[in-house]
Amino acid sequence: MDTIEKDLTRGGEFLVKETLAENVFTPEDFSEEQKMMRDSAKEFVDREIWAHWERFEQKDYAYTEECMRKAGELGLLGVSVPEAYDGLGMGFVSTMLVCDYISGATGSFSTAFGAHTGIGTMPITLYGNEEQKKKYVPKLATGEWFGAYCLTEPGAGSDANSGKTKAVLSDDGKHYLISGQKMWISNAGFANLFIVFARIEDDKNITGFIVENDPSNGITLGDEEKKLGIHSSSTRQVFFNECKVPVENMLSERGNGFKIAMNALNVGRIKLAAACLDAQRRIIGEATKYANERVQFKTPIINFGAIKSKIAEMATVCYVDESASYRAAKDIEDRIAIRHAEGNSHQEAELKGVEEYAIECSILKVAVSEHVQFSTDEGIQIFGGMGFSADTPMESAWRDARIARIYEGTNEINRMLAVGMLVKKGMKGHIDLLGPAMKVADELMGIPSFDTPDYSELFAEEKDIIKRLKKAFLMVAGSAVQKFGPQLEEHQQLLMAASDILIQIYMAESALLRTEKNAKRFGEDSQAIQIAMTKLNLFNAVETINTKGKEVIISFAEGDEQRMMLMGLKRFTKYANHPNVVALRTQIADKVAAENGYYF
CATH class of the missing domain: 1.20.140.10 (Butyryl-CoA Dehydrogenase, subunit A, domain 3)
Structure with missing residues (x-):
């Protein structure tokens, strides 16, 4: 199918324009290369993560970092990064596919992966100048370095532009001195680089900065947060005390930070939907196996109508979520291709392609995050008392799923x-x-x-x-x-x-x-x-x-x-x-x- 010539619906236009079935992309349309990528990601997760899910529950942050490094060695951290910066340069559907299958086993690794590849790397890839991209992106794409994203503050959550962190230009004009407090920072414990948002003087909008993590440069970390779920996702407060950042490390233009943050959220929303898909598949698999094996009243409980209802509804929402997520992903990929054909730069094509479907990204974020919570809840119910036990993965899956309704803007x-x-x-x-x-x-x-x-x-x-x-x-x-x-x-x-x-x-x-x-x-x-x-x-x-x-x-x-x-x-x-x-x-x-x- 020629992506440029097909009748492509614009973002939100699905409401007023009929979409033909032959014009949607489905998981059954994956290319052989995409299937190989899917299988590679799944094999990695089965071997390194699913087989050791208990370690993630025991707050083994070092193991999360180790798995991230292994993912980098396999090229899984650089799927969406252009080849010029040591990435694989794959299209949007392929990046969704890897995000989908690498995220299914535990929310801890899923969060580390998403924070690094999305909001940790992407702002530099899409907003950085050539010098910044050459210096930082190859390290991030290969897993030599890990990234984190410092936006949220004690008084600035959903209202992201109200942050109090300040950036003051030094007397010699060579550095900005950043002072402030950031909280809920994923990957903070092992990040080499922070994307930091701060306000210069009394600017209306915040500004983005690339900040290397150097404890001797006014950066200190709080203790690991005690959380309901995602136990081995490193989550800390980050304090900046006149942290010196070279003026050339400003990301994009002064006052453009709010725009960077909002566009990062658009991509993050659809990627979060993808990150909830394989979690659903695995939950359904575990619940079905248990229901097939668990015998009560001399029959496997899978034969009871009450259990069948749960399994059917879980499978149905997973199928629906796959359908919608990959439909939107291909629409975004096609819009990016159209913009490339019109002469847009890689950065502009990617940004505008995702921005076009911001409505669909929000829809998917809400629907899929709520469906994964529904499925984990029903999974516990099928397991009964065993589902409530920390000895089975259902209990941790339920707790890990809860954060998805808060990430990337609350539902x-x-x-x-x-x-x-x-x-x-x-x-x-x-x-x-x-x-x-x-x-x-x-x-x-x-x-x-x-x-x-x-x-x-x-x-x-x-x-x-x-x-x-x-x-x-x-x-x-x-x-x-x-x-x-x-x-x-x-x-x-x-x-x-x-x-x-x-x-x-x-x-x-x-x-x-x-x-x-x-x-x-x-x-x-x-x-x-x-x-x-x-x-x-x-x-x-x-x-x-x-x-x-x-x-x-x-x-x-x-x-x-x-x-x-x-x-x-x-x-x-x-x-x-x-x-x-x-x-x-x-x-x-x-x-x-x-x-x-x-x-x-």
Whole structure:
């Protein structure tokens, strides 16, 4: 498929533009090279990390560092780094793939890997000048050095630009003297280099600096933090006391730090989604094996409907998460390729390519982080009392998963961001939201069609439902924008509920498109379980959208307007043929049980 010429949907445009199944990328599209990379990462994790998961629970920080060094020797730390700086120079999908499969065994290593390759290395790769990149990136790409990212402060978390750390130019103009306190710094205990954000004078925005970790230069570390999970991820406070940083180590331009931080978060969000995927696969595998082996009342517990329901739902959300994550990853890769073809530099193409899909990045961050928590929770429940024991990996997986809803901007912030960015894109004319929203308003006022649609083809009804769910969002969001205007961002509960509708639409459509594409090329029979998961997920999505839609409508509409919108919501979420969700769950669970784990 020619990435430049295919009909590429812009960021957020999935809501108002139909995406054809043949235009989405799926995990079944991995090249032979990508499959080899996947297998290499998986083999490394099985050998070095999964086999020693107890060491990570015992706060063996030295072993985390040792594994990171081994990953560097295998080239796994430099997948996205250009070859000119000793990286592999792979595309965005390949970087997602490695992040996916290297992160599954323990949150401690996943965090160390993500902090180093993402926010520790990427800001220099994308914002550094040539001299900075030549000096630092090869060391980071090979694992000779490790990086950390110093943004958060005691008084500056979600409000990242409010940091108090100061950078004062020395009298001779050769150095900045950085003073301040940073907290929750991943990899701090073994980092050779910090990306530090500080404010120069009374600048409106913070500035980024590349700071080498030298204890004799005014840098001290706090003790390792005591945390709920990710026990062997080194997390410390970092104190700067007039730390001398050469002026040539300013990253990008003065006052550009907030922009660097925000763009790093966009990439971090979709990479965090990837980092939760193999964790889900492994949890499903462990839970299924246990349920197949655990006998109660003279039968393996996998035969009980209550267990089947859990296994089926866990497998379904994992399948959905894979579908959406790799769909977005390829869209980003294609947008980067288009910008390269238009003459953009590597840095600009990468930055703008990811920024284009910032809405999807936030959607994925929320959905997948919540699904991995759901799966670990159900995994503990399937294990029963043993799941609560630290002798099994379920207990640590549950604790490790909890941080994912806080990393890269809390899920609450990302929910509000997703809708806020979409509305802004519409107001700027980047996406035509107004036209489709007005059509939905006209449709509400019109007489509904009583024709019986033809749903004989695979997914005919499901595709029609997806279209109507998009109308439900446009109805709700359009009315809210009309009512509240610029004050919409003050109505956080409304935004979060609207965001849940948006998230369900993107995730459900992604799964449907993947399954439709594969059913067409491999045959429907080969995709029977995937079809069942797609239908089960859409049913769950419709139920969520019904609930959230009512919540939003009732919160701001009254009288005839409220009645009309509630009737519209009912029309948009209506099934002609309700799926038998109990039968679907049974079908899915039986296959997962037969395969003894997630096999898709």
